[in-house]
Amino acid sequence: MxxxxxxxxxxxxxxxxxxxxxxxxxxxxxxxxxxLAIVGHETPRTTGPTRVSGAARYTTDVSLPGMLHVAALRSPLAHGRVTGLNREAALAVPGVRAVLDSTDTLSFRSRSGPLYAEPEHAGALLAVVAADTLVAARAGVKALALTIDPLPFVIDVDEAFRDQRIDGEIAEESRGDVDAALAGADVRVELTVETPTQLQTALEPHGAVGWWTEGELTCWVSTQGIFDARSELAKRFSVAPERVRVVADFIGGGFGAKQGAGVEALLAVELSRRTGRPVRFINDRHGEQLDAGSRPATRQTVRLGATGQGDLVAIDSEVLTSFGMTGWRAVNTPAMTLYRCANARGVEANLKLHLRQGNAFRAPMVLEGVTAVEQAMDELAITLGIDPLDLRRRNFVDVDQPSGLPYTSNQLLACYDRVAELSGWVGRDALLEPSEDGLLRGMGCATQIWWGGxxxxxxxxxxxxxxxxxxxxxxxxxxxxxxxxxxxxxxxxxxxxxxxxxxxxxxxxxxxxxxxxxxxxxxxxxxxxxxxxxxxxxxxxxxxxxxxxxxxxxxxxxxxxxxxxxxxxxxxxxxxxxxxxxxxxxxxxxxxRGANPDGMRANTFGCQVAQVAVDPGTGEVRVEHVWAVHDIGRVINPLGARSQVEGGILQGMAFALSEEVAFDPTTGVPTNAWLDDYKIPSIADVPAMTIAFVDVPDTALNNVGAKGLGEPPIIPTPAAIANAFRHATGRRALALPLTRARVVETLA
Amino acid sequence: MRLTLLVNDERHELEIAHTARLADVLRDELGLVGTKIGCGEGACGACAVLVDGRAVNSCLLLAAAAEGHSVTTIEGISRDGLTPLQQAFIAEDALQCGYCTAGQVVAATALLAVNPSPTVEDVRAGMVGNLCRCGAYPGIERAILRLGQVAPA
Amino acid sequence: MSVLRSGYVRPTSLGEALQLLAQPGARPMGGGTDLAGLIDRGIGQVATIVDLQALALGGIRGEEGRVVIGATTTLSDLLDAQDMLAPYTALLEATAQAASPLLRNVGTVAGNLCQHTRCWYYRGPEWTCWLGGGDTCYAQVGDHRKHGLQAGDCISAHPSDLAPALIACAATVQLGSAWGDRDIDLADLYRRPTATERSLVDLEPGEIILSVTLPAPPDSSVYLRAGERQGFSFPLVGLAAARHGERVSMCAVGVANTPHVLDPVDPLAGLDGHPQSAWKRTVLATLVERSLATVAP
Incomplete structure (x- = not known):
């Protein structure tokens, strides 16, 4: 029934x-x-043979008879006005079948763009050219001979804040009386940290193949949501959903950036509608790194007040996010939920900047918030002279504080105990002894919270x-x-x-x-x-x-x-x-899937400990070991779960060590929107990893007892590394990532 | 320009642009799409193929320069079924999204051909040109080491 | 003289190759790893690619206490010649850290020495920088955290790992062109670009490297470098040191737009740094100290 x-x-x-x-x-x-006979036992993934043999077909591999290829013309400026595009010259290139720019009336509905006459970020699409081959399409783009006038732009946080370039309302949430509690606290710490712009960098770029045939639309999309993509295409092109088929057999990574149909699918479909041919639009790497989204940079100030015994009495967090012209706000979630505290306030604003709008990247906003709050907690522990893990245990809370609702399950205390045992946490100060190799070593920890029910x-x-x-x-x-x-x-x-x-x-x-x-x-x-x-x-x-x-x-x-x-x-x-x-x-x-239980909140929890070695002479930070213990309810496949955690740790590690978009201050253009200059980890960077799960089924949540695991493992890694750096060197880098330049400057 | 390419032991007569990259020719002209393009600038290794047994980035190799050499792609490696290395990749979960996997398998195949029992350091040095954004490196390392352990002394 | 019919030619004799290269727009290609990237980003005009692979310019041979390395020897070939190159520790260390195995299997010694800078303004299609023929060194007014420490018209950083190792070991290069051959110190292959010569390599049009010659090995040598991650990156700072008796030669990359021979008395001389690149002075000083300790008797 x-x-x-x-x-x-x-x-x-x-x-x-x-x-x-x-x-x-x-x-x-x-x-x-x-x-259970199968669940809970290591099981190789069902698609393994297809993937290891090269037989897996990704969107980039879809090839159809008569298919056209798309090349994109993108803005070389953060803000500009297009003054010239030679469409005739582009159309005259042999093989070119169609050109679209901002002057075309597209058959799909869009509030702005996706082709711009006045681009507001570097890499914004100005025009697309469809041709028989990608080489011809690229020649068509060149023939467009773009001329563009620069317009004033703002990418600097301080300048934007001074000018109060705020997107919409400043979000504020609070409980209790934070100011009074801070004033009355035995101990106060205040920390301002910055987090970098990180790019999802899926190795398969965003892309789609669109094909209109007799009023039916088939679209191959490299997407994380085929049904969202279907809804989007149906709505935008005013066609019934049942006449739209979206296929994504294999997706070469997404990490949050591949939501819905995406602009590539919209334009591929539009071009297919106009030309009657299937059309493939795959970003090249530069286009992907410029215009497929990012984890936006933040500047956060966290103030904590506590009793002399280490009970938190006040949490006050202020966040500026460099989202682009608009975005959403959730960086303060950890400040408001991570620890028991009667007085908490989160203030959060997006700055309107001439940047590509940020989007979801694995634990969006929460990773950034945890990175700041957990560094502040580390400072509080140091100020109080309390073991950082003990401080966290002391402030553990078993209800969701904003709502007052209990959790369906919460094994965080067990995570703390297990990670301490695995990492030898209590003996960590032995790392501070001078070492033969001259490196400075230290260990730090951080807590994870995320939804995932x-x-x-x-x-x-x-x-x-x-x-x-x-x-x-x-x-x-x-x-x-x-x-x-x-x-x-x-x-x-x-x-x-x-x-x-x-x-x-x-x-x-x-x-x-x-x-x-x-x-x-x-x-x-x-x-x-x-x-x-x-x-x-x-x-x-x-x-x-x-x-x-x-x-x-x-x-x-x-x-x-x-x-x-x-x-x-x-x-x-x-x-x-x-x-x-x-x-x-x-x-x-x-x-x-049944309804969620009434009157409860479902969250995942965990704790990671990182050990780093710092070379003060060369600014090198090496992560030597990460211990991770998470509560994700029942572990369905330990083999796959371990891979998820390993991957999350590595992406979090890179956020802390090497990944950062560099912006040219004179043009507002990212200078390193390629894979040679934007450094994701290599196999040589992999630390030792010890991974465990509490593995207690969440029987209140659903009939298999499982919570999610995609986001959790990336969340605590950067703060754990930053705290380990602080332990090792006695200094805190006020901005991540810990590149050699930043480390040398911090230790100077 | 016209050229003859020997790919997976088959000869192909082709008419291509002189600046055409081997990766594009393999994928677009020969339909060998197991070879992936991740960055197009030699930074990720998703496009790795064997040329005369050595692993190279096919995105930075002009197809014209490959004439006279023997090219082996992931399809060639997999022609007679999964190799022990590929089976080890599956067993160790050495992949997530799988987009880099063909390149990883190609590079690891070349590594094991000259060094059948690599150390951890050998694996890391030998595989450093193959990036995996999902972070499947620990599994990749385990898979290659597993092969080394079963290889004849 | 050959008539160019195609954009790609693969001459089979050196004489033919040099004749082809004497023509305007002809570009020599070893492995092509740098050239293919430049073509893809639209840097420079390439009318004809002259592929040198069939010239038998590769190979390593020892003769009379010297080692001669052919121009098209790949970096992997160098690593395969551990026995012959063992006395030149710095070169092997530099080669092992350069690029990735996939690139080393194709990239040649001459190509590595002549590769274009990785400066993001030089390579980025959004800019036409001074070195690329424009008016402005954008790095100096923009983001130069990875750039050189010298003053000048172009503050890009030289990217080759091999060059400093070879220079510290006193290597010479043999150059050839349709107009004749010459033999120069490798250090002299590089030059500071000028308003009229926007090139960092002192080759005549149509001139190519034929070989690199290493004289008798140093008593000891080392190559140390600071990269952007543990593996596979260009050097932010690379330093080779080689001791010949009492004298130590040091050459650094990543600190100037050419390989920079350091003054043993004042290694940081002339390397004052720019606001965002000054951190490299600390790194360079560390590498100097460590390399001197390593090569000391």
Missing amino acids: TRLVRSITEMEGRFEEKWVLVSDDEPEAWASDRP GGPPSHATIRIGGDGIATVVTGIQDIGTGTLTAAQMVAAEELGLPLDRVRVTGGDTRPNVYGPVAGGSQTSPSVLPAVRGAAAEVKRTLLQLAGDVFEAAPADLDLVNGRFRSSDGALDEPYTEVTGKLGNATVDGSGM
């Missing part, structure tokens, strides 16, 4: 009440102590036929997180079939089985319960059929590891004895 109920849904901290479809037949959560709507269907293969259909897309493998595991577990009897699909809207965008660490806790629901329905039917075939009571039968067994053990037959009789018939099941 299915019903419509009102339920609270959450995406990256934005809460919304909506009608959701739920099923009365949803299975109960697996009990914490119930042994997922929620409805999320659906799955499972069909099993005469061949005995169960096919799980989902509407999710695997951007590399391994969620399709997790879905395969959950289905096999619930069905009682071996893994190799279960296939799982995703990345295509055509089956019309809805899955959520891969964002907010919500995919697993949203879709896996739906998969389990579908599997339970199929299994119920199979047991009925087995009862018919074996002349037994279905309630007396179970399906375990591909065999039907009776409770007395008398019957033990392969499941194919039943499915083999299906012929062309199929057994189908469908499942949906």
Whole structure:
């Protein structure tokens, strides 16, 4: 029986009440102590063979007969006015089929752009050229012979703040009386830190292939959300969603930046509509680094007040974010939620700057907020002379303070204990002894908080036929997180079939089985319960059929590891004895994610410790070891979970050490929007990593007990490294990343 | 210009621009799209192929310069099924999004061909030109080391 | 004289190659790793690519206490010649840290020595800088955190790891052109660019490197460098030191737009730095101290 109920849904901290479809037949959560045959055991990802053999097809690989290729003309200035574009010359280039610029009336609706006459950031699209080959398209762009007049621009934070270039309202949230509490505190610390602009840098750039045929639209998009992309295309081009098919079989990374259809798909579709040909638009690397978004830079001031024993009495956080012309505000979330404190205030403003608008990058805003708050906590611990981990334990809180609601689960204290044990935290001061290699060593810690509870709507269907293969259909897309493998595991577990009897699909809207965008660490806790629901329905039917075939009571039968067994053990037959009789018939099941529990908040937690070695003579900071312990509820696939944490730590490490967009002050143009100058980590940079999970299922949250894992591991790494640097050197770098230049200047 | 390329032991007669990069010719002319382009400037290694057995960035190699040499792509490496190295990549979860994976496999194949039992340091030095944004490096390292352990002495 | 029919030629004799290179717009190519990048970013005019791979200009041979390295020897070839090059420690250390294995398998010694600067203003399509023929060294008014320490019209930083190692080891280069050959100190291959000659390499039009010759090895040598991450980056500061008896030669990159031979008495002389690059003085001073300790008897 299915019903419509009102339920609270959450995406990256934005809460919304909506009608959701739920099923009365949803299975109960697996009990914490119930042994599971597949879930919780290391399982290689189902797409492994396809990916390692080069057979995986990404959007960049889609090639269709007659397909046109797109090259883009981008603004070479942060702010300018286009004064000349020679369209005729571009159209005269052999092979060029179409040119679009800001003077064209596009058939899709857009508030501004996506082609600009007065670009407000470097790399903004001015024109696109579609041609038979990419070489011809690029020649067409050159033939456009852009002339552009510079206009005044602002990219400097101080200048923007002085001129009060504020986007919309300044956000303020508070509880208690922060000023009085700070004034009355035994101890106060104040810290101002800056975080850099970090680029997602997915190795597959943003891109799409659009193809209009007879009023039907097929679009291959490198996207984290195929259904969002479908909605966007349908709405913008005023076409019914069922006439739009979005495909994303393989996505070469997203990290938050690939939401919805994206401008590449919109323009590819527009060009396809005009030319009648399939059109491919893939960013080149420079275009990607200039105009695919970023984690915006912040400047944050955190003031903490505490009693002499270390109880926080006041948290006051002020944030300036360099989002571009507009953005959203969530940097203060950690300040408002991380620790028990009756008096807390967060003030947050976006500065209007001539920069490409920031967008989501793995733990957007929260990573930045944690990076500041956790450095301030470190300073407070130093001021108080308290062990930094003890200070955190002392201020642990088990309710969500802004709402007053309890958490569905919170194993943070266990994370602290485990990470301390693994890292040898209590002995960390021994690192301060002079070393033979002359390096300065230290250890620092930081706490993680993130949402990641997922929620409805999320659906799955499972069909099993005469061949005995169960096919799980989902509407999710695997951007590399391994969620399709997790879905395969959950289905096999619930069905009682071996893994190799279960296939799982995703990345295509055509089956019309809805899955959520891969964002907010919500995919697993949203879709896996739906998969389990579908599997339970199929299994119920199979047991009925087995009862018919074996002349037994279905309630007396179970399906375990591909065999039907009776409770007395008398019957033990392969499941194919039943499915083999299906012929062309199929057994189908469908499942949906149930509503989130009322009156609770779902969050993930964790703590990381980092050990660094600093060479004061050369400014080099090397991260030697990171210990990470996270509470993500039940760990579905330890193999994939470990990979997620490793990857998160490395991206967080690079945020702390090397990744930073450099802007030319005279033009406002990023100078390092390439991969040779923008340094993401190499294999030689990888520290030792010790990774553990508390692994206590969150049975209140959903029927598999899992929370999300995409975001959590990146969040505490930068602060842990910055705090380790402080421990090692006695100095705090007031801006990240800790490049050689900054380290030498900080230690001078 | 006309040229003949030997790719995965097959000869191809092609008409290409003299500045055409090998990566583009492999992908666009020969349909060998397992070779990926990540940066186009030799900084990421997603485009790695073997030329006479050595791993190179095919985005920085003019196709014309590859004439007279033997080019092997990920499709060539995988022609007779997954190699033990590729199986180790799967077992160690040495990939996430997989976009860099073909290049990683090509580079690791070349590394193991000259150094069947590499140390951790050898692996890091040998694989440093292949970036992985997802951060699958620990798995990549484990996978290559696993091969070294089973290689004949 | 050959008639150029195609944009790409692969001559099979040196004489033919030099004739081809004597023509306007002809560019020599070793492995092409630098050239392909420049073509992709539209830097410089390339009418004809003269591919030198068929000239047998590669290879390393020892003769009478010297080592001669052919121009098209790849960096990987150098690392494969550990035995012959072992006395030139700095060169092996520099080569092992240069670029990545994928690039070293293709990149040649001559190409590494002649590579264009990595200055982001020089390479970025948004600017036409002074070195590229424009009016302004944008680095001096803009972001020069990775740039050189010298004053001058162009404050780009020289990027080759091999050059300082070879210069410290007193290498010479043999140059060839349609008009004849010459033999110069490698240090003299580089020059400060002038208003009329916006080039950092002192080659005549059509002239190429044929080989690099290392004289008798130093008593000891070392190459130390500070990169942007643990592996695979251009040197922010690189320093080679070689001791010949009592005398130590030091050459640095990343601090000037050419490889910079340091004054042993005052190694930082002339390297005052610019506001955002002055931090490199600390690094250079450290590398000098450490390299002197390493090469000391």
